[in-house]
Amino acid sequence: MKGEPEYHRLKEYPEQQVNPTQQGYPTQVGCPPAYIGNRPTGFEPTTVMIERETHIQPNDYSGLSIFVLLCCCLPAGIVALVKSSEVVSRFSGGDYNGAMEASRSARSWARGGLILGLVIHVSLAVVVIVKVVVLTIEMTSLSAANELVQEIDSGSIFNDT
Numbered sequence: 002m003k004g005e006p007e008y009h010r011l012k013e014y015p016e017q018q019v020n021p022t023q024q025g026y027p028t029q030v031g032c033p034p035a036y037i038g039n040r041p042t043g044f045e046p047t048t049v050m051i052e053r054e055t056h057i058q059p060n061d062y063s064g065l066s067i068f069v070l071l072c073c074c075l076p077a078g079i080v081a082l083v084k085s086s087e088v089v090s091r092f093s094g095g096d097y098n099g100a101m102e103a104s105r106s107a108r109s110w111a112r113g114g115l116i117l118g119l120v121i122h123v124s125l126a127v128v129v130i131v132k133v134v135v136l137t138i139e140m141t142s143l144s145a146a147n148e149l150v151q152e153i154d155s156g157s158i159f160n161d162t
Contacts, residue, residue, distance in 0.1 A: 056097045061088035062104065066078060073118020077117060084106045085104075088104045
C-alpha cells in the first residue's frame with residue numbers, strides 16, 4: 002500500500018543488540034559486579050530490622066481551648082490555646098513526653114478557665130436577678146407609698162369613720 006507510513010508496513014521489528022560494546026572507550030575499573038538473572042554476583046542478601054517506637058498524638062484540646070477563649074475566660078483560654086499548639090509542635094518534633102505534658106497542661110488550663118468562666122457567669126446572672134427583684138419590690142412599695150400619700154393628702158383616709 003502506497004499511502005501507508007513505513008512503520009505500518011513492517012510486520013516485525015528488527016532484532017536489537019542486548020549489550021552493545023562501545024567502541025573507543027576503555028573498560029572501567031571498579032564497576033559494579035555483573036548481574037546474573039536479577040541478583041548481582043558477589044553480594045549476600047542482608048536483612049535490616051528497623052525498630053521504631055510509634056505513638057499516637059496526644060489530645061491537644063484545641064476545641065475546648067477555643068471555646069474557653071471565646072465564651073468563658075479570655076486569659077485562661079489564651080494560655081490553653083498556646084499549650085495546645087505546643088502539643089502539636091512537640092509531637093511533630095519527636096518529643097512524645099513533652100507533648101504529653103503540654104496536653105495535660107492545656108487540659109488543666111482549659112478546664113480551669115471553663116470552671117472560672119461558669120462561676121463568673123452564674124454569679125453575674127445571680128446579681129442581675131437579685132437587682133431586678135429588688136428593683137421590682139422597690140417599685141411596688143414605692144407605688145403603694147404613693148397611693149398612701151395621695152389618700153392622706155385627699156383626707157379620705159380619715160373620713161372613713
